[in-house]
Amino acid sequence: MKTTGNQSVKIIPLGGLEQIGMNITAFEYEDSIIVVDCGLAFPDDEMLGIDLVIPDITYLKENASKVKGLVITHGHEDHIGAIPYALKELNMPIYATKLTMGLIENKLKEHNLLRTTRRKVIKHGQSINLGRFRIEFIKTNHSISDAAALAIYTPAGIIVHTGDFKIDYTPVFGDAIDLGRFAELGKKGVLALMCESTNVEREGYTPSERTVGRTLRHLFDENKDHRIIVATFASNVDRVQQIIDCAYSCGKKVVIEGRSMVSTISTAAELGYIKIPDNTLIDIEQMKNYVDEQLVLITTGSQGETMAALSRMAASTHRKVSIKPGDVIIFSSHPIPGNEKAVSKVMNELAKKGASVIFQDTHVSGHACQEEIKLIYTLTKPRYAIPIHGEYRHLKRHKDLAVEMGIPKENVMILQSGDVLTISKEQAKVTGHVPAQGILVDGLGVGDVGNIVLRDRQHLSQNGLFIVVVTLDRYNGVLLAGPDIVSRGFVYVRESEKLMEEAKSVVTNTLEHCNAKKITDWGRIKGAIRDDLGDYIWKKMKRSPMILPIIMEV
């Protein structure tokens, strides 16, 4: 693909720039659009009752004829989790490395999309042509195997997208990141580097995954005579490999537990990304044939998720595994921000059952720290830097780092999701905006819960609810029945009899006032009930429950 000096392409992030999660970016040139990643985000604390958040792909749907394909960097939920939702709106062929594709296919099967979705497995080093773009997959390291960075050859120049990565000189599976290729691209000339920002606030290097293996080996040696339970991320296949290796070398049998763990490890094993020695893996049903010290469980639940296997063990609601004194439980993970208390709760419950809980030095990150990011800048020597994957403060810190690395300040582009960046050798500039707010998924509903609904849930959760029902004569507004008051989430019923009686007389008074003033508009009557009752409860209790007046007419 020839590049001429004055061509410009558009880079349109549709997510991932206000948060860590929901990564998706479109690249557009004339009649061609390619999409990189299509991830979900987990809901914030204030998104009550929401299951997950997916990107808004309105822009892609509006330009459906241009969309040439979806290119995926690796198989984590924040990069592949929204694919089924997107495909239901817009059919696109998918390009990914082998393990990544295996994990995507598991999702497509669940959503009945496997048959209708074109897919192509790409090897590291291989390139594909999609419309006016050529995309080359470059080997990287991450906390899931088969991660790729992308070199996107565009008419305006080469854009390097790192995906999520770290530099691991001694990876557990496969090769180290292909730094040589980054260097070659640097020699050719890189227009823009889109580098991830997760760990940009951390100095130094992220240690090799193998360092965790060494710690685990020590822990297994020290606890030979105990049943060992290791909780980790289902997707960290290399970690699971190391746990299995430790178990094997101690002569222990391994049980894999937790739905996502079983599914990921099966896929990884089928595709050759994990090697399980013969006679090592046993089914959970076979556990009873072994004594405790012969057993290792590898389980989900390292983030304290209520329904995950380890949490159910801790709460004594797991049907197959009971925690007992002597059990050694290793959290091979760090809590993701926001999960600290949930994790701590599970640890306390496990400790109360007599288990030893170990969580120190048993995890390394999958993301590059400052020195690694600097190395990528040094190798690729980009003209522009576009920090990606992070909250604003990460992008900002990344900008400072890029400037330290010699990128001119004005060439570091901090974007927001929805920005249309038009970029050429001469300039880079935000030239438009497209919809990019996350869409909330609650049960089967996609996008039907919005701010009003969330505000109501918030209000109900903080203060509960007061329902006032009155039946009025439809002709003269005379009170035929009620006021009846039902409250929920407000106060114990037995504590509140007097309060309820007083509340009823407040409402009766309000109705009499309205009647005396000849107010017949039911909206106004409801408003008056809400105001008077609200004042009464605030004065009495300093609380503001949601008040719902309902008028029935007979």
Added chain:
Amino acid sequence: MKTTGNQSVKIIPLGGLEQIGMNITAFEYEDSIIVVDCGLAFPDDEMLGIDLVIPDITYLKENASKVKGLVITHGHEDHIGAIPYALKELNMPIYATKLTMGLIENKLKEHNLLRTTRRKVIKHGQSINLGRFRIEFIKTNHSISDAAALAIYTPAGIIVHTGDFKIDYTPVFGDAIDLGRFAELGKKGVLALMCESTNVEREGYTPSERTVGRTLRHLFDENKDHRIIVATFASNVDRVQQIIDCAYSCGKKVVIEGRSMVSTISTAAELGYIKIPDNTLIDIEQMKNYVDEQLVLITTGSQGETMAALSRMAASTHRKVSIKPGDVIIFSSHPIPGNEKAVSKVMNELAKKGASVIFQDTHVSGHACQEEIKLIYTLTKPRYAIPIHGEYRHLKRHKDLAVEMGIPKENVMILQSGDVLTISKEQAKVTGHVPAQGILVDGLGVGDVGNIVLRDRQHLSQNGLFIVVVTLDRYNGVLLAGPDIVSRGFVYVRESEKLMEEAKSVVTNTLEHCNAKKITDWGRIKGAIRDDLGDYIWKKMKRSPMILPIIMEV
């Protein structure tokens, strides 16, 4: 006080052993009870709408005549916050060091309890006799000045209670912890050591508060030309002292902002715990008379609390301070577990406004790490160890550490709040239980929100609400009006018209069925509505809102 071999005393923790917070312990011998600390806890995530949690002092009220006084170790909320609530139930004299008492008095004033509460300020090294107990206050270091450990002389022997502490050889204010006194007590013979456990999972030592001062000094030097805003804990008077010193040496003026910050620093200044150079402090109203680079703000909000000053500045709702590009904002704090996301949100908002946000190496803990705890064990050589202040996993880790220090396993007592530990030189044993569940405070209501109410709030917050109202003829059960359906927190109204219509016909069907089957019990009719409508919504949406059928009779 003579101790004879076979006397036993009771130690009754009424809080603080399942969590970090709500510290309160009673010590009882014959006709005497003393209470150490009376703190509150902040609500867990699942305690929706709860403001704070206070201890249950039923046992103290039932033994009111025995209670000789309340002895306070230091002025943090988790040690003094529940005092006003307790005093309203049970009048007790209070004993504390000067700054601690000053902070308590602020609370008593707010609750109109100052006049009716006897108070005595105690100096470090001083002892008081309360009934059959003698209590000696021992100088310690902590993240608030004037912290004390207690030596409690009982007929069964000396019990040492550390309060919250660290070992700071170079404190900012006053002396280092009185290690010599701990050693003397060790020589005399200590029956039991009640040592705090907050940092027991951390190896090594907590650095001196002064190390933060050095970092701050560098940051102030580097940012001479900027307005500097420092967020920290209102109660960390020594930290504020160091910030003021830095500001003074740069020739900057200081504004103190945030209600609790202003109140604590005023008290500390009045009592001589902080030295503010003349002409350094200015009122927030005077800020306009200075250029940015002359100004330092010290503010609350380091934990991302929505209503705190810094959060309001970040959200552009602070009436006096607008964040602007060039501002340097230092978080001199770590997020308390559970606050990580809130803190991060505020940092992002500040960064978006162009401020530089600094949060690394700008805080040290106020709690002892493993080596410090070991030192206290070595000095006091207790017969029994009773780990306090921590979640179960902290207490468990503390037990392991005590055993490492040579305390026999059976002499390390992990208690639960409410346990009555009967302890003598011969044995220590849990001999009873008293009520000790936290009491929830919501607005003016103390204890009127319990599990049922919280479960309802949880249900409402996750799934919202469906109210079904029907008016029936009181004589023949004929439907006179409705079914009317009101939903909140469920789905956008405009999205749900069809759903609402269908829901109504589901309810109409149910009522017809009930009528056909001659069901006249309204409880059963409501149950049928709940079941049928619940099934319908689950099938349609995979959600389970709270369904509230209301039957009006006319």
